[in-house]
Amino acid sequence: MSRTLFSSFPWKKRAMMRRGRKRKRRREDLVAPEIPLDLQIEILTRLPARSLMRFKCVSKLWSSLIRSRFFSNRYHKVASTRPRPPRLYMSLVDHLKCNSMEICQNPRETVLLSSSSSSANSFDQALTMPGIGGRNMVILRGLILYFVCRQACIYNPTTRQSLTLPAVKSNLFAKESFRQSVLYFLGHDPVLDQYKVVCTVVRSSKRYKKITSEHWVLVLEAGGSWKRIEFDKHHLPTRPGVCINGVIYYMASTGLFPRAIVSFDVRSEEFNMFQAPRVLPELGWPVAFIEYAGKPAIIDHTLLKCEGLVDLWVLEDAGKWSTKSLVLKPCQMHLVDNKINMTVEGITQNGEVIFAYRPLIYPYYILYYDLQKNDLRKVRIRGIPKHWFRKPDGDARFFFKHMDKSESIMHLEI
Template identity: 60%
Template sequence: MSMPLDLKIEILTRLPSKSLMRFKCVSKLWFSIIRCRYLTNRHFTLASPPRSPRLYVSLVDHQHDCDSMEVCHNPGKSLLVSLSRNNADSFDKDLSMPARQSLTLPAVKSNIFDQEVRHKYVDYFLGHDHVLDQYKVVCTVSIASNEFTRITTEHWVFVLEVGGSWKRIEFNQPHLPTDPGASVCINGVIHYLAGTGSVHHDIVVSFDVRSEEFSMIQTPRDVTEITKSMGFIEYGGKPAILDHSDLVDNGSVELWVLQDGGKWSRKSPVLQPCHMHLVNNISGVLVQGTTRNGEVILEPLSEPFHCCILYYDLQKNDLRKVEIRGIPDQEFTDPSIDLKLMDKSESIMHLEI
């Protein structure tokens, strides 16, 4: 008597990931079962041991190879860092994620780079369709004239599956994603900040991962220039713009939240006096995303560099500091090295050609 398919799947979900990778060679049926998204999700849920929250950190050296680290920590405790003095590829190989797979994306076949312009950009955004359980990569290819008065943009979409290919999506609003870029994917919609090259025309571009349609909305009237004092985050399940230019001096921030219907609401949290000492000795901060708990990850800017990060809970108005241990001091004497942090699976990659 043959074993029911659902029982086979339940057995496979409890096997080690290395065994699953080997069993794909048994037959075409086993290959398709092991590759199906349902089994993958079940295996991740049942077979993976509970893990403490992780913050992934990389040191990006613009002049030499990239030193990379995997950082593990418990809330409220210091970070313990394992430093790898190799190139950037080693960071991916060391990630302890069960049943992981890699997929090399083909090049986007765009012709707009053939034009003689100074500024050329390629931006990649990752989004998830929670209804069809599909991951898609959105590629925005942009060129601009010297004064950014003329912008040309193309958009391409790739479904993350074997045999996939790039498909061009029409959106007749030329723009440049903000540099440094930022994006959030909320309920199957990718949101990112962009500029149109015109004064007072910063926009939020949205891409519905399932319908593969673009839309846009202008940023609040007060936000006339996206600078390093701005961050684009998720707040309460909605995209939001965070102005932290007065955080160090006055302990205050301005938060614009994009509500349903395209309306912006404004909040002005102020740090509690007992937290001001955490920002007194720094020159500023950079927004590096948000945690799964909704805390904003802030990278302090200071001379000399302090090996720490700040977590700001905007809803509770609570700020806490976490130190990063194990990084040699000389790593931060070179101004060409940047600290990159990532807590969530959503990410953006920006390249200037």
Template identity: 55%
Template sequence: MRRARGGKMRRRQRRDDFVAPEIPFDLMIHILGRLPAKSLMRFRCVSKLWSGLIRSRYFTNLYLTVASSRLLPRPLGLYMSLVENNSNDYLELWEYPRKHQLLSLRLSSSINSSESSLKPELTFPGMGGHKMVVLRGLILYSLCRKACIYNPTTRQDVILPAIKSKILDQREPKYVHYFFGHDPVHDHYKIVCTIVIHPRDRGKITSEHWVFLLEPGGFWKKVEYDDQPHMPTREGFCINGVIYYLAFTHTCRDNVYCFDVRSEEFSKIQAPLEVSEFGQSVGFIEHGGKPALLDYTHIGETGVSELWVLEVDGGTWLRKSLVLKPCQRHLVDDIDILDLSVHGTGQNDEVILALCWPCYLLCYDLIKNDLRKVIINREITPDQHLFVYVKVMDKCENIMHLEL
């Protein structure tokens, strides 16, 4: 018995003297880079070392790389901005929105192979606004003449300073468009703002272009553009450090404008001649890492839509006709094409088409040529005068702390 007690005491003493080996710093970085974003937000309180590491730009980029390379697909998630206004005038909506809120939606259930539903996960009163741009897990939206950036992972909302431009003081109708870009060489985020005066008599267009570097001490800087003033007509997107968007001038309507985020220079590409005008039933999307035009004008009548993909190197357009499967034609038979609008692309190059009322989405997989319906489980009535803007969140979770 004495030997047994002595053995237990020695083993207990050995356990008390045991010191776990210190984890190498490089290994700790790789371990943290594979944890959920919510856990990282809590781990910032562990020590100053962990807080500084998690908030560093190096770790943020590492986390984005790891998150984008995960093989497991994330469930469909999107943010929907609801702006209530009693007028259908774009100018009044932009200047004086009555009520606005941002909804976070998640896929809740699958009714059948061609239909599923989304339910509101979180509601953010006072956020959202006119138009939204999603870039590397960040959301850019405009509200009352100011650009706002929201990070869903850190729940941080930053309002950029107002642009001090004399063109905003003029009484002519003004349009403001914001674009979001990232320079992969210098790892810089930049916001581009185009302010346009377009007289009601359809006279000559006047435009200004401003750039904001999203860094501490950032400010709006005016960028000169020597070509004809132009007016953007669609939300833009950034691919490999270049922002693409559609715009027209007082002499030409068919141009794709390119803004190099690094050099801050403009260029333009002629759109396909077959697409004479960018009507409401033409969407500008990213497809396979390239800019593309989706013409769904006749999808309700014939089930056929046209896809034009831009070969950036040669500046040429490749055309492809998409024909809906007969079993899916019923999803578009009773739709007024004028009520249908493109809101970007989601995972697997699915084009998101949204209807304001009744409020639901159509997800069109351009690779598999497959269409499905996604119902939004939120009651929206036509008397609310809602302007609905939908953006699908990419699979990246950005843990960057926004500082100005």
């Protein structure tokens, strides 16, 4: 019957065939063409980090891509150009039982507070992470290095991933001495794109008349392990260091030569030592190492509270120092409390030095000193748990670090 109908009316058969071809073309038009991989990468680099962490489960290709070092570096460059409020990290440490050189598996309490600037004169607590945080935090390219006793950790606040580093097996731990110290530094080699952790183990006699030190380096990658680096000039690092253009700088004492600057080339893994300016006081609390205009610099605020004077020593080429003195405006002297000690806790990308009061007193404030404009402003820190203010001065230790636009999605592994 149908054959007779189509044979009698051939135009109906041709019309139905045309409609079938049109429906087939419409179905083909609905299938999106495959997006090139280069375009996928460009799209992913512009997404929030939280979304990228979820998108790792889309496919094995996306998971390996997002975890790759190539993509994390690409994302870091794009994220640094986006408008993003700076973050202030405050580490609160209470570990009186952990003052020994043994590895502490369960410190009494360590808390890391993170806050973004909500106004011109205050910070509000954004999150609290019990169990994360420690002494002498080092922030580099979106990663945070901290340690409690002999145990060091790397924390990525973007991915919320924490990596505990293996312990250094030094022979100095087995020898008796008046004091033993372990300090860590974090560096990045921009040429080979490698992160390295430097550990300095120090054994010293009373009053530091005799100092013995060992130096170890660990590459932050899969299969990384500690490797000992020889350096015949024994020294004790006195303050946290900074990494500038692939070189770590920090202040140190050698006992007989108390004012020394030590540099460590992250790529070649070579140490170097040279003299600090002779006019500086002992390299203690009133002196700190910062990055100033892309160069290592020493800031001395010994006379800030009484005379409003800050001295800045910048390390130029060939180990030469240039000096600059800043005098605080008389109308801002009331911002400096002459009865409370202050420490330098870092510098922002805009050239503002962060001064922190010690001890922890409620209400708690920090100072931002703009070295370019010679301007000082006072910032109140809100959100600190109240029980920290009730601790005795010797029980609570706290450290500040400022992170500008750095944001890293680097996957941590050893």
